[in-house]
Amino acid sequence: MFIVKIKTHLNRWVELSETKQIYEDLRDLIVRGQFMDACPQDLAGFTHLFLLNALLLLIDTPTCTLELSEQHEKDKYLKASRWSHYTERIDQAVSAYRDCKNEPCSCYERVLERDLRVWNEKGGITDKNLKAAIPYGVHYQIIKHKLYRQDDCMFPFRCRGVEHFIFALIDELPDMELVINVKDWPQVQRHQDPLPVLSFSKVRSQYWDIMYPAWTFWEGGPAVWPIYPTGLGRWDLQREIISKAADQWPWDKKEDKAFFRGSRTSSERDPLILLSRKEEDLVDAQYTKNQAWKSDEDTLYRPPAKEVKLEDHCKYRYLFNFRGVAASFRFKHLFMCRSTVFHVGDEWLEFFYPALKPWVHYVPVKQDLSDVRELLEFAKDNPEVMEQIAERGRKFITNHLRMEDVLCYWKKLLHQYAKLQLFKPKRNKSYQQVRPKD
Numbered sequence: 001m002f003i004v005k006i007k008t009h010l011n012r013w014v015e016l017s018e019t020k021q022i023y024e025d026l027r028d029l030i031v032r033g034q035f036m037d038a039c040p041q042d043l044a045g046f047t048h049l050f051l052l053n054a055l056l057l058l059i060d061t062p063t064c065t066l067e068l069s070e071q072h073e074k075d076k077y078l079k080a081s082r083w084s085h086y087t088e089r090i091d092q093a094v095s096a097y098r099d100c101k102n103e104p105c106s107c108y109e110r111v112l113e114r115d116l117r118v119w120n121e122k123g124g125i126t127d128k129n130l131k132a133a134i135p136y137g138v139h140y141q142i143i144k145h146k147l148y149r150q151d152d153c154m155f156p157f158r159c160r161g162v163e164h165f166i167f168a169l170i171d172e173l174p175d176m177e178l179v180i181n182v183k184d185w186p187q188v189q190r191h192q193d194p195l196p197v198l199s200f201s202k203v204r205s206q207y208w209d210i211m212y213p214a215w216t217f218w219e220g221g222p223a224v225w226p227i228y229p230t231g232l233g234r235w236d237l238q239r240e241i242i243s244k245a246a247d248q249w250p251w252d253k254k255e256d257k258a259f260f261r262g263s264r265t266s267s268e269r270d271p272l273i274l275l276s277r278k279e280e281d282l283v284d285a286q287y288t289k290n291q292a293w294k295s296d297e298d299t300l301y302r303p304p305a306k307e308v309k310l311e312d313h314c315k316y317r318y319l320f321n322f323r324g325v326a327a328s329f330r331f332k333h334l335f336m337c338r339s340t341v342f343h344v345g346d347e348w349l350e351f352f353y354p355a356l357k358p359w360v361h362y363v364p365v366k367q368d369l370s371d372v373r374e375l376l377e378f379a380k381d382n383p384e385v386m387e388q389i390a391e392r393g394r395k396f397i398t399n400h401l402r403m404e405d406v407l408c409y410w411k412k413l414l415h416q417y418a419k420l421q422l423f424k425p426k427r428n429k430s431y432q433q434v435r436p437k438d
Contacts, residue, residue, distance in 0.1 A: 146170070198211075
């Protein structure tokens with residue numbers, strides 16, 4: 001009886017092509033122990049070993065290997081086909097991208113050209129233009145390499161952050177007058193006549209403001225209690241801190257999910273918070289307090305989460321950047337984590353934003369977040385692609401947004417702006433000289 005069963009299954013194995021069925025038959029013999037009914041006691045061990053080897057041999061046959069290989073290739077094709085609309089965009093963007101020249105602030109020449117174009121077309125900045133701009137910012141005068149300012153500065157730390165860069169260049173600057181806006185919001189809308197106001201951020205299609213590198217590169221960044229009670233701090237120091245943290249979290253050790261912590265400055269962030277509450281394995285996004293917080297209603301009916309330092313964001317593969325009141329100061333910091341930045345919306349700019357390209361340096365997300373879930377699924381299915389985007393983003397910020405690039409942009413901005421002035425600056429006697437802080 002035992003020999004008959006063995007012969008029967010071996011003959012079927014040889015003669016038939018339904019390999020999977022034969023495998024299951026042989027497996028059943030072992031699992032159920034059917035062969036033991038007719039197997040002599042002294043042959044039981046041999047028979048069990050024989051059948052196990054038969055199974056192993058069967059698994060290793062070309063037919064079975066081919067079936068597994070074909071299924072694997074089919075799965076790969078289906079996955080590639082599902083995400084082809086994204087991978088094609090990435091391939092096209094990377095192919096079209098050209099890195100900047102290896103010179104300080106060379107990436108941002110077109111930004112400055114665009115911002116000053118209206119004044120070049122008008123033939124320059126008149127004394128009348130300058131006086132009309134004064135109500136929209138802080139009035140500065142540079143006279144004989146000395147800096148003067150109106151007494152009133154609404155945000156002293158922000159003014160000091162701006163003045164740091166002016167002092168670094170003042171010995172080489174010609175006489176000029178400037179109106180520098182240190183508020184969060186740009187001032188000169190496109191439906192009115194242009195005025196020469198410098199602002200750190202704007203929507204290009206809506207404002208005439210001339211962008212300058214924000215005070216936060218040196219000081220005066222947003223205070224976040226208790227982790228940044230006096231502001232984010234100097235950009236050059238934060239770069240080092242975050243880079244060291246990134247070294248502790250290489251890509252293969254990062255948690256494979258998206259991350260966001262921030263206050264509810266805009267309801268645009270709500271969809272990500274709500275998605276996080278439904279799918280915690282996909283994204284960890286929570287609201288924190290800000291100065292306007294009064295109750296859980298201000299954090300979408302949940303208690304506010306604890307603030308998280310920027311370097312601790314590096315534990316996660318995908319980091320979200322939203323606009324705040326204007327452009328968000330966190331944007332540049334996120335790249336240093338060597339995580340993939342998901343940048344929501346494309347309207348609000350700082351001077352360096354246009355040089356960063358979607359799909360090359362970051363993943364673009366629609367402002368209403370209607371595509372956010374699909375993008376996160378794409379990311380999780382394509383970790384190698386995401387890692388490449390993360391590395392390109394980090395490389396750009398590391399190489400092209402150094403302090404020397406920031407100072408270089410200030411230098412080009414002030415020199416080109418001064419050339420456009422059609423009047424000789426005259427010191428306002430009521431203004432006090434501003435001196436560098438020790």
